[in-house]
Amino acid sequence: MPTLRLLEPTTDPAKVAEYERLKALREERKREADANWQPSGRPPLEPHQVPPGGDWMLWLLEGGRGCGKTEACARYFARHMRMRPETRGRIIAPTFGDAVESCVEGPSGLLSIDPEIRWLASAPGGAKVTWPNGSEALVLGTPFPRDVDRLRAGGNRALDWWEEMAANTQLRSAWDQAALGLRLGARPHSIASTTPRGTRDYREIRVMAGVSRTHATLFDNPHNPTEWVERMRARYEDTRLGRQELMGELLEDVEGALWTRAMMEHRVEEPPELTRVVVAVDPAVTSGESADDTGIVVAGRGADGHAYVLEDASCHLSPDQWARRVVRAYHAHGADRVIAEVNNGGELVGTVLKTMDERLPYKAIHASRGKRTRAEPVAALYEQGKVHHVGGFSELEDELCSSVPGEGSSPDRLDALVWAVTELMLGSGGPLRILVPQGRVPGVPRRGTNSGRFGAIGRW
Ligand SMILES: Nc1ncnc2c1ncn2[C@@H]1O[C@H](COP(=O)(O)OP(=O)(O)OP(=O)(O)O)[C@@H](O)[C@H]1O
Ligand SMILES: [Mg+2]
Numbered sequence: 463m464p465t466l467r468l469l470e471p472t473t474d475p476a477k478v479a480e481y482e483r484l485k486a487l488r489e490e491r492k493r494e495a496d497a498n499w500q501p502s503g504r505p506p507l508e509p510h511q512v513p514p515g516g517d518w519m520l521w522l523l524e525g526g527r528g529c530g531k532t533e534a535c536a537r538y539f540a541r542h543m544r545m546r547p548e549t550r551g552r553i554i555a556p557t558f559g560d561a562v563e564s565c566v567e568g569p570s571g572l573l574s575i576d577p578e579i580r581w582l583a584s585a586p587g588g589a590k591v592t593w594p595n596g597s598e599a600l601v602l603g604t605p606f607p608r609d610v611d612r613l614r615a616g617g618n619r620a621l622d623w624w625e626e627m628a629a630n631t632q633l634r635s636a637w638d639q640a641a642l643g644l645r646l647g648a649r650p651h652s653i654a655s656t657t658p659r660g661t662r663d664y665r666e667i668r669v670m671a672g673v674s675r676t677h678a679t680l681f682d683n684p685h686n687p688t689e690w691v692e693r694m695r696a697r698y699e700d701t702r703l704g705r706q707e708l709m710g711e712l713l714e715d716v717e718g719a720l721w722t723r724a725m726m727e728h729r730v731e732e733p734p735e736l737t738r739v740v741v742a743v744d745p746a747v748t749s750g751e752s753a754d755d756t757g758i759v760v761a762g763r764g765a766d767g768h769a770y771v772l773e774d775a776s777c778h779l780s781p782d783q784w785a786r787r788v789v790r791a792y793h794a795h796g797a798d799r800v801i802a803e804v805n806n807g808g809e810l811v812g813t814v815l816k817t818m819d820e821r822l823p824y825k826a827i828h829a830s831r832g833k834r835t836r837a838e839p840v841a842a843l844y845e846q847g848k849v850h851h852v853g854g855f856s857e858l859e860d861e862l863c864s865s866v867p868g869e870g871s872s873p874d875r876l877d878a879l880v881w882a883v884t885e886l887m888l889g890s891g892g893p894l895r896i897l898v899p900q901g902r903v904p905g906v907p908r909r910g911t912n913s914g915r916f917g918a919i920g921r922w
Contacts, residue, residue, distance in 0.1 A: 499541055501575045505685070510678035513538055519672035520652045525710035526680035527694065531655035532625065533570035538653055539623050540576040543597035550646055551599035551621040554636060556629045556854065558603030565625050566591060566601060588616060604636040605853050606731045613639040620647035624654035631729060631854030633663035658712040659860065660723050680708045702864045718866035720841035726859050729851040733770035736762035741791050742882035743802040744874045745784070745811045756784040757878030759858070760795050763886040768848045774855040776875045785814040792822060799823045801885055803877065827881060834867035840883045849883055
């Protein structure tokens with residue numbers, strides 16, 4: 463039977479030196495292995511996904527949709543965490559859901575990239591991903607000012623990954639707060655993956671000293687499904703928004719557009735008491751890949767007389783699927799009414815909605831004025847600070863700020879928004895078509911001072 467022999471601590475300098483040498487060698491080998499680490503079975507990085515050289519404090523990978531931004535940052539992040547045991551990092555996205563969906567669980571997220579990562583969605587100090595070597599990263603979203611405080615509570619960090627940085631509605635305050643705690647290790651720094659947007663905060667950050675910007679277009683990534691690329695091309699090619707969405711260009715405030723980025727800045731965290739809420743629909747009356755999106759925007763009128771945009775539920779779905787979304791939004795927001803434009807074959811809308819929920823209060827609107835004439839007074843209300851976004855709606859805001867009336871096809875989110883705000887603030891004037899019988903709709907909460915709103919037909 464083998465005897466166990468206790469190793470005596472040694473003070474022999476030769477043995478100690480040899481031990482230290484072997485230990486350093488082992489660590490060096492491990493570092494090399496981690497430095498050269500590639501996710502197994504995944505193709506190598508594309509040239510635009512390789513981090514730039516030099517001593518940057520922020521690597522900003524700006525690009526079109528699907529260009530491989532998230533994958534590039536996920537691989538950088540995972541490698542960095544593997545190479546340096548006990549590193550504390552952070553992943554900061556516009557919302558927590560975005561962070562989980564893109565950076566953690568999505569096809570280009572950390573769990574797909576590095577099988578050794580553990581995802582602790584309900585860890586005591588906040589959701590985090592951990593590595594076997596003790597490295598960990600907090601996963602956060604900052605949709606509202608109160609979320610920015612959580613950046614402070616998370617303690618100091620060595621590496622931040624800003625996912626879809628330009629879509630972060632709290633960007634400036636979140637960046638400033640994060641910077642205060644980004645001070646661990648020899649070279650604390652950040653990386654960011656984003657499709658650029660012309661918000662004031664983003665413009666300021668992208669040109670700061672120490673920022674190294676790289677760029678890619680959708681077409682630089684050969685790993686997207688061909689049909690998807692073609693669909694994106696069909697939808698955006700030769701449009702202003704396509705320069706941003708496909709080519710990853712930063713659009714300046716667009717000459718001729720009725721909205722500017724500055725007009726988006728009246729956003730609020732919570733709406734006040736609302737006296738009236740509508741769900742506005744700009745329907746796609748055909749379905750299939752080439753069909754338009756269906757714009758679905760929910761907005762309310764506050765007791766202060768201002769309008770509050772509550773949700774952009776726009777989608778690219780078949781009529782029965784978008785109708786389901788409309789009905790869900792109607793109930794979720796305790797709305798008073800659904801309104802829809804019925805110009806282009808949209809008579810279908812009432813029928814589809816009625817099939818979903820026959821008691822839905824619905825008003826069909828026939829657009830009699832031109833789009834510009836309809837949109838201008840709504841844009842003027844924005845300019846006066848009387849329309850507020852509750853949180854941020856990056857796709858809707860992109861459409862507002864990049865569309866020029868009369869040029870190209872009219873964007874669906876914008877149209878739905880114009881209908882909603884017109885209805886709440888300006889009076890839409892179209893004939894009513896009420897599908898609901900008189901009486902209160904069961905299960906729909908009453909809200910605020912708006913009692914009796916299910917009174918006589920035509921009253922509202
Ligand atoms: N080097 C690569 N090797 C293999 N697949 C890749 C590579 N780079 C990107 N991909 C894949 O291409 C697809 C798009 O990449 P990714 O999600 O990183 O793009 P994105 O620019 O973040 O897109 P989005 O604009 O939708 O956020 C993903 O399925 C991703 O896994
Ligand atoms: Mg992405």
